Amino acid sequence: MEEIHVLIADDEKEIRDLVKKYLEQEKYQVDVAADGEEALRLFDQNKHNLILLDLMMPKIDGIEVCRRLRNKTNIPILMLTAKDQEVDKIVGLSIGADDYITKPFSIHELVARIKAHMRRFMVLGSDRSTQEAPITYGSITMDVKKYKVSKAGEEVFLTAKEFELLKFLASHPEQVFTKTQIFRNVWGTQYLEDDNTVMVHIRKLRKKIEDDPSNPKLIQTVWGIGYKFVGGSDGS
CATH class of the missing domain: 1.10.10.10 (Winged helix-like DNA-binding domain superfamily/Winged helix DNA-binding domain)
Incomplete structure (x- = not known):
């Protein structure tokens, strides 16, 4: 199977580093972005299979990044949201996010969700x-x-x-x-x-x-x- 390439976009360095560490243990290739502009730039430069996208980011927020990405790709997009952002979750889903996970989250749950999305996405494109x-x-x-x-x-x-x-x-x-x-x-x-x-x-x-x-x-x-x-x- 081809290598899976994930983009993590979150302005919290601790979250980026933690998720990157665990995904690399699963043999995923990982890029990280600290804001929406960097996320869009990295996506244009690389071929990603899945994007983990924080809702609230500097420069360009997660909803706008998701909207722009959906004009280019159908790969899974998972959004990270705070517990009190229910309306934003629905907006995110309505403009193309596939799933969301609420902060604070279990890293094991997050990795399991990412793996589940990738399994299903890869099977749809399989022989x-x-x-x-x-x-x-x-x-x-x-x-x-x-x-x-x-x-x-x-x-x-x-x-x-x-x-x-x-x-x-x-x-x-x-x-x-x-x-x-x-x-x-x-x-x-x-x-x-x-x-x-x-x-x-x-x-x-x-x-x-x-x-x-x-x-x-x-x-x-x-x-x-x-x-x-x-x-x-x-x-x-």
């Missing part, structure tokens, strides 16, 4: 995934081999986590999943079960693939339970 044929639901086509989604022939840009979420739901048509079940299957971690994360990603996905996001036909809400994907596949 096992590339053997799968495109799947079509109405005007939506998922090309797992190319890691792309199109609507009526036009490509729709999805983040890594949005793609995983759509693939999971579309692979189980008509089956109802609770938010907890979706979180465990898509985010793949035992440490956090977060309704906001699932709901924000469902909302973002609907905006990108539904003809009328306020009246969704593909990803439907089952009130009091969760969500289901509706529609038979026209492909294999």
Whole structure:
């Protein structure tokens, strides 16, 4: 497997050094940035597989960095937030962050979350995934081999986590999943079960693939339970 390259952006040197130390023990290659400008510069200079991004940073804050990065890449972005930044967490998720972890955090939990995101992201791009044929639901086509989604022939840009979420739901048509079940299957971690994360990603996905996001036909809400994907596949 190719070497995994992680970018850590946080203005607290102690956090940068601690996370870098533990990730390097996992044989990851690590770059560190002390502010948003440096994070964007390092990203442009290197090929990173995952970004750990502090919400509050000098020069350019984490939300703006995340917004700019999402115009360039679909790799996992994990945000570090303080406990009292619930609104900012939702904003971060809505503009492209895949996950967040709250400070103060357990370093072992953080490393486990990073490893879980990388495992799932790498599997989607692995040879096992590339053997799968495109799947079509109405005007939506998922090309797992190319890691792309199109609507009526036009490509729709999805983040890594949005793609995983759509693939999971579309692979189980008509089956109802609770938010907890979706979180465990898509985010793949035992440490956090977060309704906001699932709901924000469902909302973002609907905006990108539904003809009328306020009246969704593909990803439907089952009130009091969760969500289901509706529609038979026209492909294999």
